[in-house]
Each structure stands twice: as C-alpha cells, then as structure tokens.
Amino acid sequence: MADQATVSKNTYAKGDRYYGKAAERYERKRKKQDWWHVEHEEMGRLLDQLPKGLKVVDIPFGTGRFVPLYRERGYTIAGLDASHEMLGAAERALGSEAFAACETTTGNAMALPYSDGEFDLLVSTRFLRDIILFEDAKKALAEFARVSRTYLILQLGEAIEGGRVPDGDEVWHSSMSADMNRELLSSHGLEIEEKRLVKEEADINSRIHHVLCRKVG
Numbered sequence: 400m401a402d403q404a405t406v407s408k409n410t411y412a413k414g415d416r417y418y419g420k421a422a423e424r425y426e427r428k429r430k431k432q433d434w435w436h437v438e439h440e441e442m443g444r445l446l447d448q449l450p451k452g453l454k455v456v457d458i459p460f461g462t463g464r465f466v467p468l469y470r471e472r473g474y475t476i477a478g479l480d481a482s483h484e485m486l487g488a489a490e491r492a493l494g495s496e497a498f499a500a501c502e503t504t505t506g507n508a509m510a511l512p513y514s515d516g517e518f519d520l521l522v523s524t525r526f527l528r529d530i531i532l533f534e535d536a537k538k539a540l541a542e543f544a545r546v547s548r549t550y551l552i553l554q555l556g557e558a559i560e561g562g563r564v565p566d567g568d569e570v571w572h573s574s575m576s577a578d579m580n581r582e583l584l585s586s587h588g589l590e591i592e593e594k595r596l597v598k599e600e601a602d603i604n605s606r607i608h609h610v611l612c613r614k615v616g
C-alpha cells in the first residue's frame with residue numbers, strides 16, 4: 400500500500416499561465432521532454448483503431464499538436480482553448496494552411512459552446528489531471544462526455560498503488576486508483592476501451608495514460 404503522503408495535497412492549478420511569452424515558448428519547451436514524443440506516438444496508435452473521417456474536437460487545443468495526426472486520417476477538426484494567445488501560437492506552429500483547416504474557438508472547457516453529441520471524438524491531453532482543480536476537472540469531464548457522441552481520448556493519471564479521491568480544491572494528478580478513475584468515468588457513461596502508458600514515475604506513485612473511452616450511456 401502506498402504511503403498516502405506520496406499523493407500530496409496540491410492546490411496549485413496552472414490554468415491561467417498560458418498567455419504572452421508562455422504561449423510563445425510552449426511547444427519549443429515541451430518538445431525537449433521525452434514523454435511529449437511518447438504522447439504523440441501513443442495518440443497515433445489509439446487513433447489507428449478508430450474509423451477514418453471522424454469529427455474531432457481537441458480541448459484544450461494548445462498549439463494543436465495532434466493536428467497532423469488528425470489530418471492524416473481525414474478528420475474534420477475543431478479546437479477550443481481558453482487562451483487566444485495559445486491559438487496564435489498554434490497558428491504559428493502549424494502553419495496557416497493547417498490552422499485554417501481547424502475551427503478554433505476561445506472558451507472554457509467547463510462550459511462548452513457545443514451541442515450534445517456534436518463530435519465523434521473528443522481529445523484532451525495535459526489538462527484534466529494537472530491544469531485545473533478537481534472540482535473543475537469533474538465539470539469539464541461532464542462537458543466532454545456531453546459533446547462527444549462516441550469516443551473520448553483523455554489523458555489521466557492514476558496511482559500505481561493505493562489511491563484516494565482528491566478534494567475539490569486540489570489538482571487531480573495521479574491521486575486516484577485505476578478503479579476510482581474507472582468509476583468516475585462510468586458515472587459519465589464512459590467505458591474504458593484501452594489505456595496507453597505515456598509516463599510512469601514510480602517515485603511519486605504515478606502513471607499517466609492516454610485513455611480511450613467509448614460512450615455507453
């Protein structure tokens with residue numbers, strides 16, 4: 400059983416830091432991380448299992464890092480991000496032709512401007528587990544489940560051993576066990592089809608996966 404102290408209370412959310420220079424540097428800095436590239440490969444493997452030509456929405460869109468994967472598969476692409484400056488960085492990173500192929504919107508993941516089941520697939524990475532507080536992550540998850548008709552790929556952390564449900568004013572991180580995550584997803588009518596490991600840090604009792612979910616309810 401893991402020492403509960405390894406899943407420390409963390410109430411520092413990073414959601415409002417993606418403006419100005421931070422937006423400009425975002426991708427340049429992240430590309431130096433090994434797991435950035437693992438995330439890309441594992442995203443491609445999951446997308447390969449889905450039909451071609453899907454209507455996808457990526458939230459938060461950030462620099463639109465998975466757009467090349469979506470375009471290779473003939474997807475219709477939408478993206479939402481709270482920061483218009485991140486969308487500007489996306490345009491510079493992707494190039495104007497690829498960016499123009501995406502319908503991008505500034506908005507809040509906790510109150511999406513989309514109708515129920517508007518998309519076949521919703522993708523969300525580097526967000527629910529580390530950018531917002533757990534009370535907001537639950538709201539965003541409800542919104543994600545609402546706007547996707549069939550599939551979701553969510554980046555989630557889980558405790559390797561033990562686990563506990565975070566307080567609403569904490570960041571989710573990898574505090575919950577695999578079963579706790581499964582239960583939360585199930586309460587939104589989501590069933591896990593496959594998990595692909597993108598980062599493991601045993602010293603902090605953390606595994607991070609891309610989780611492919613299917614809507615069943």
Ligand SMILES: C[S@@+](CC[C@H](N)C(=O)[O-])C[C@H]1O[C@@H](n2cnc3c(N)ncnc32)[C@H](O)[C@@H]1O
Pocket residue numbers: 413414415417458459460461462464479480481482485506507508509523524525526530531
């Ligand atoms: C770590 S980046 C992740 C971007 C991208 N998904 C990725 O994997 O690189 C976090 C993003 O969340 C956006 N963000 C923060 N709070 C948000 C909110 N409430 N609604 C939508 N986007 C938000 C930030 O502007 C930033 O672009």
